[in-house]
Amino acid sequence: MGNLPGIVVTGASGRMGQMLIRTVLDSETARLTGAVERPGHAWVGQDLGTAMGGTALGVTVSDDPAQAFDGAQAVLDFTAPAATLAFAEAAAQAGAAHVIGTTGFEEADLSALAGIAQRVPIVRAGNMSLGVNLLVQLTRTVAAALDEDFDIEIVESHHNKKVDAPSGTALMLGEAAAEGRGISLKEMSDRGRDGITGARERGKIGFSALRMGDVVGEHDVVFAAAGERITLRHVATDRAIFARGALKAALWAQGKAPGEYSMLDVLGL
Known part of the structure; x- marks a missing residue:
């Protein structure tokens, strides 16, 4: 020992x-x-x-x-x-x-x-789980395959005691999507929508954060174009x-x- x-x-x-x-x-x-x-x-x-x-x-x-x-x-x-x-x-x-x-x-x-x-x-790492890190790889691959006709939105949910947003995992996913697209996440992220914000800007990577109950961690990466939508999802329960x-x-x-x-x-x- x-x-x-x-x-x-x-x-x-x-x-x-x-x-x-x-x-x-x-x-x-x-x-x-x-x-x-x-x-x-x-x-x-x-x-x-x-x-x-x-x-x-x-x-x-x-x-x-x-x-x-x-x-x-x-x-x-x-x-x-x-x-x-x-x-x-x-x-x-x-x-x-x-x-x-x-x-x-x-x-x-x-x-x-x-x-x-x-x-x-x-x-x-913003997330230590095997599944999330596979999701990061998938996000990079899908983002590289799809052009800006597909909006990218990252939606994450966590417990009501979490103090930071977006989550570290959401940012990992955003970085992967940006790398796939060949763009800078810092320049192309959209983290807040409140009030009259205007139409969604083409090519931006959007983030939404939910804080509720005892949710351990849920992350969705959504690629959405006219007439179709692809969602990559990871749910942690433990x-x-x-x-x-x-x-x-x-x-x-x-x-x-x-x-x-x-x-x-x-x-x-």
């Missing part, structure tokens, strides 16, 4: 954090060596298992990333942009691969991560698919050269 890659989970108390923890604990290919929460959180200083309402695990929840990451081989991080940037630096100093499922980054954040990735492997993908990415990153990687790299797509 001691030879298995050591994994640290950040944002341990969150829904995704706890799912990641359970996934690592259930794995026969990795071991949980640490858990991190923000300073002042009630879990800090507690045994992780006890904090989660179970039996003791011998892992104490820490508010010190440098200490928690020391000796670990990988960090699983689904938190918030500012926290992720701090974790990225700490992971680089520890020589640990950093698997990032955090979304909502600004361009400056991504530039900072790119700089850190020159020192350690970073695997970042967060475990993201946790399993993140663990797969952490194991894949072992021994990889420093750099930025995606789940398409991990899955060989």
